[in-house]
Amino acid sequence: MLAFLFSFRASAHLRRFSLCALAALPASAQTTAAPPTSLAPVTVLGRAADLLGTAEAASQGSVGYVELATRPFLRRGELLEVIPGVVITQHSGGGKANQYFLRGFNLDHGTDFSLSVDGLPVNLRSHAHGQGYADLNFIIPEFVQSVDYTKGPFAADVGDFSSAGAARFSLFKTLPASFATVELGENNFARFVVGTTVLGSLSASANSTASATTLGFEATHDDGPWVLPENLRRYSAFARHTWSASRDREFSLTALAYRARWNSTDQIPLRAIASGALDRFGHIDPTDGGETDRASLSFDWTARTTNSETHLNVYALTYRLNLFSNFTYFLDDPVNGDQFNQRDRRSVFGLGLTRTTALSILDRPTTVTTGLQLRDDLIDELALRHTARRALLDTIRSDDVHEASAGLFAQASTRWSAHLRTDLGLRADGYYFDVTSDTPRNSGRRTATLASPKLGLVLGPWIKTEFYLNAGLGFHSNDARGTTIRVDPADGTTPVDRVNPLVRSRGFEGGLRTSFTPGLVSTVSLWSLDLDSELVFVGDAGGTEPSGATRRYGMEFANFYRATPWLTLDADVSFTHARYRAGAPADRIANSIGTVVTAGLVVGHTTGPFASVRLRSFGAQPLTEDNSVTQPTSTTLNARVGWKNRDWEFALNLLNALDRRSDDIAYVYTSRLRGEPLAGLEDTHLHPAEPRTLRLSATRRF
DSSP: OHHHHHTOOOHHHHHHHHHHHHHHHHHHHSOOSOOOOOOOOOOOOGGGSOOTTTOSSTTOEEEEHHHHHTSOOSSGGGGGGGSTTOEEEOSSOTTSOOEEEETTEEOTTTTTEEEEETTEEOOBTTOSSOTTBOOOTTOOGGGEEEEEEEESSOOTTOOTTOSSEEEEEEEOSSOSSOEEEEEEETTTEEEEEEEEEEEEESOSSTTOOEEEEEEEEEEEEEOTTOSSOOOEEEEEEEEEEEEEEETTEEEEEEEEEEEEEEEOOOOEEHHHHHTTSSOTTOOSOTTOEEEEEEEEEEEEEEEEOSSEEEEEEEEEEEEEEEEEEOSSBTSSOTTTOOOEEEEEEEEEEEEEEEEEEEEEETTEEEEEEEEEEEEEEEEEEEEEEEEETTEEEEEEEEEEEEEEEEEEEEEEEEEEETTEEEEEEEEEEEEEEEEEESSGGGOEEEEEEEEEEEEEEEEOOSSSEEEEEEEEEEEEEOOHHHHHOOBOTTTSOSBOOOOOSEEEEEEEEEEEEEOOSTTEEEEEEEEEEEESOOEEEETTTTEEEEOOOEEEEEEEEEEEEEEETTEEEEEEEEEEEEEETTOOSOOBOTTOOOEEEEEEEEEEOSSEEEEEEEEEEEOOEESSTTSSSEEOOEEEEEEEEEEEOSSEEEEEEEETTTOOOOEEEEEEEEEBOTTSOTTOEEEEEEEEOOOOEEEEEEEEEO
């Protein structure tokens, strides 16, 4: 099975896997072997849990699978919109990482927002398309048990890319039930997903070793509303075997595999839409698109004693991306066009070791967590090439990169009295960069180290209310190529400044969490975050480059209310003020969203009819530093209605139900269409939100 996942190369293999998984479903439901010893059940309460007495910050939280299952999703990354204040959009084909927005950041595809899946990192550093590139498309939503999140640089166990926040996905060890789902929709959308868990034991004795094997497969096709059919073909596979001799020892082996192929409709100029030359869902370069593959294997071991827990995670990951884009059309090359190809091929190896111990410090109960994190990226191919209709014209630069890091952290949480807790943390990171470039002057080696202290103070609870103060330092790493560069690779002579390998961030947050009303959990947080530098999108380069120092501050108000067993309400609002710190009049940060409002309603029992409605609105945002061009407010309403019993579930998803004419993303830069002046024209370039879309699904549980 594991060998198959790592040789995962063709859809024919996936079809065979699908048939095997379907065949396993009845077998798991009708097994006649001796009753197996069950693994310990895990209860995930999600946002209904108030986290009083355990949360370290007001903005910390968790979302469970029950809440995820009620939400209508357009795209995979919207799993993250369960986090208050997060906005997910897309500016290109469905096989690319989504666009992430949080706390006034346009996080591009993941910079300053750390994502992981059961200890496996999602963010890819020194990536061909963008630093911290985080593609969540390999996750099968039905296998997500919970999403735990933090905001700000306050968690000692998270390092790179976590200044704005971090989200940790946990996948099921045992599914609530085996299932098969078929989903169909407009624009040739079709999705099939199947999953099963087989329980077993190595012997029939009372001391038998409990085990569980969980398997899953997903296949998706989608053309989207675009004039150029997207022809997205996406396949994902999941296999996990967990075994435990007792509650004190548990092991698991997890394999994940993913493949996607697609055509892209990239952002297009507003002037072409306004003149009627292009449909709003039209394209300029019909050969944009890409392909990507990802496969991983990870091993987890957990050992528990009376007062401690030790966890070891070891992983290996292979990854490939071959992406074709054209954002400026005919500006740089009036004859062949400006299409460029970004290629990334790498292997990633890592280890995480964490030990949590309960002890006494100054006669006060204290929990001490220490950890070691190692990661090694071996990037065999990191290339930027000039292409036309996906044919190579010339190579702008090609590099081999070896990037390694080691992180040590310690955190102590002490309860000094019934109403006072402190959380003290310290993290130390060391990085090694080794770049071998086709331009020898850009080759080299760099090292960097950074220490990041964290401080948290919790007062309460009083009347089921706690108050929090947090401060901490964090960072993000820069692309290894930028740390050794000396000359512009396009001409080999123009001097170029190097970037700092590690960029410091400083965060503060104060807030409260309350659950004084039964069923209601509310949090309020006031926060600020300074970065010494961040990455911004550059249209004519098709990538990002470092900018000046920035400062952001804001307020978040989040509410989750389980009014009755059949009615759940939530409402969140976030406000952010984002500016460059240079003090110049043109100090706006492009694509920094100032206001985000989300709200939802879920109606239904565990069986029978059900319905949910989700509203998401994000406010106007500047597209230029002088605020002369802005992107208007975007509002989306999604709805889901259906009926279910123990064995069947039928649902209808209506996405963008009001058919609002909004934009997912917009940028201002210079581009050139055929026949326009050679210098090009500065314009707004947008990628529209998808129109109203209907999808139907049927699920059979076994």
